[in-house]
Amino acid sequence: MPALRSRIVEELTALEQSDVPWREFYAGRRAAFQTRAPIDWDAAPTSGVASTSPDSVREAAAQALKAGDMKALAQLADLMPTGTPGASESRHGAPTATIQTPQQASQDLVASWSSDTLTHAQQLGLGARHLEPRGDLASLRQYAWSPFSDESRLTNIKQVTLPSGSPDGLRDRVEVLMIHPLANSGGARHLPMFVAEDVLVEDFPDPKDGEQPPSSPLLATLELSRRRGLTREAIERALLTHGTRVLEKELGLDPRVFRLVCIPSDVHFRLGEKEGWGRQPCWTHFDGYLVRTVDGRPRLQALAGGDVRYGGLYDLAGVGRDYDSDMVAW
Template sequence: MTIQDRHDILTRLIDLASADTYYHDLYRQRASFYLQQELSQDAYHAYKKMKIQKGALPNQIRNAILQKDWQTVKELTEQDKKMRSELQRRAESVVFAEKIYEPVDVAIDPFSPGMHTLVGLTMGRLKELHRKTVVSLQKLSEKDNDWRGFYQQRLEVFNTLSISDASIDDEEQFVPEVVLEEEAEEALESGNMARLEQLAEKILEGKNDDGQPTSEQLLADKHQHPDDFLYQFSPAVIERAAQFGLSHYQVAENSQEYAPLSRFAWHPTFTDVEDREPHVLQVPDIPFDDNTPEALKARIQMFAVHPFINSSGVRFLPHMVAEDLLVEDFPEPEAGGVFPDGGLLKFLGLNQRSLLDRQTIEAALLAHGNTFVEQELGLDPRQFKLVCIPADLHLRIGQDRGWGQQKIWTHFDGYMVMEAGRRRALAGGDVRYGGIYDLLGISRNYSSERIITRFAVVQRKRLAVWQNGL
């Protein structure tokens, strides 16, 4: 393989990690495999160290000149020449290394329903990204024989993904103002002034009508639940998992109980609906049952106000269907109690279960999670993923196991997306703030002895939200 071919593969893998975020970790893993052939991670760290050392040479040379130590001047200038040559030789590889070896936030999946605007894409640009993604998968299936099956499988998924424009000329159909604004931007870029005039008129008409969609219009897009996530783990897998403190658990189906509330999940138009007071978000009234706990009401309202993503960058919408998984099901320790240790923490390179911020946890999962799933459990990382326990699974398992009765929070998989794309890591379960129903967003660099980690091996398909349409 030529260097040019390798760099083309690396470029496409890096792009796919941001476009097809569902498998961002596997794309980065494959990119690391190819980059190791010309610049290992250790060599990259040595490069960064050399760059710092070279930056300090001018001052060292200046001091040697002031002391008239010409032998040292000669040696340092020779060293500078060698370093400059080595840094230049590695420069092209380092561009890739910075994107592959350095910690990076998983991108927001642009193809998740309603999420493309959060990453700054109009519908037209989303279509172009879709086209480029298909091309990259096609090229990689031709050049990377060992992973051809994987690329072809993803290609099938993207070929069945349809991205449909809103029928903005249909007088009977409500179209969110944000969609009209996207169309207006594209009309301006293409120089279609007649179209831009039509769109401006339609936006003004909407403002004259207070721009308020009806509840039926707001809630027209309902999340479709899968049937279930049942899976029969082999006895050998269950036995190996037990050695790392993971137990098999089958969660019962609760989707019918929560299905009526799923239509209240965040919708892009909610952020455009303001109350009489400026900048005050108006959340649709949610018809809670009289017996609904206050903490559960608050949790559901959070899903109405904010978009959530999981650790794959895909929009997180709780399914609440029957599901099989492997989970650390230890009891929550009382105040002053000992947090359970285990081989899994050691495998991930984590020294303790508490005092870990989310950035540290995610870095450990990215570095070692797929290796654990494949080598220690014998499962396919294309089908399973090691994650912090998802909030909906913590709720349902915790109701059986008595979690949420201590003054501790647990890290949950995923993030709450705030204004300007800022993220807060999901956590919850503190008895002081609602117990098992407690859910909040914390800073990704926040750690405390009262925030613990609880890991689970879940089926990847629970992390997917779109299949055949957008």
């Protein structure tokens, strides 16, 4: 691990010097790696708690979670301390990068769009929407999957208290979050925050059964010929190739702050009632992936949902990244 970190720091330093417009971005990433506490990977999965510090185990678990190494997470979970650290550990433990827990507060994601951005967004088929915070839904984050969760939590979905007036479909969606870890297309964990948020979204209604979803200037800009029958691999490739240019040149937005992605599942869920989504027999591509473990190895399945036959707005599923059925639209 020290050798790998040194290599990463060297490459980020080179990028910092050669790519002037993105210098601050690479400098921030380099500083993050340089200040991380060292990890003893050899000791963490096999040694007992007595010979492995809690901080080292937490750090190793954070790295395993980011890498999608579920086998290592299971081993590390057995090494996690069950009690509150003593005063000596709290004062003298080495500084570590902590795992963000579902209960930690999140900042609002609000933006003030310029008139030029709104004009160009409209030309691309994007509309501005503001999402109000939903503290009642955010409280459900405490039930989200964790590598340190007791397996008994998987059987307790019926005991989860939902916000007053919630339909039964919400329970099915929470169950998915309890059983599986989710990751966004940037590689970070996806855990819906339900904070105040401003977004630019394609706001056309779901196509009725037998209808073709509308084309748009955005689709043409991404060099995608259709909406149905696209694999997630093709969509992600188009976004990776053209996304930064669309943000910077077309919308006048900083690509270090904003990203062009498939609609996130929580944004679709929160806007869907007003927009009339989730009422047709088709899936919508959502940003991110559902992580399954097959034969001890992580497998990513593209997130999709919104099919009225499987729960409408509360429908959340994982499909193969090469799945190209006409039943999934983007």
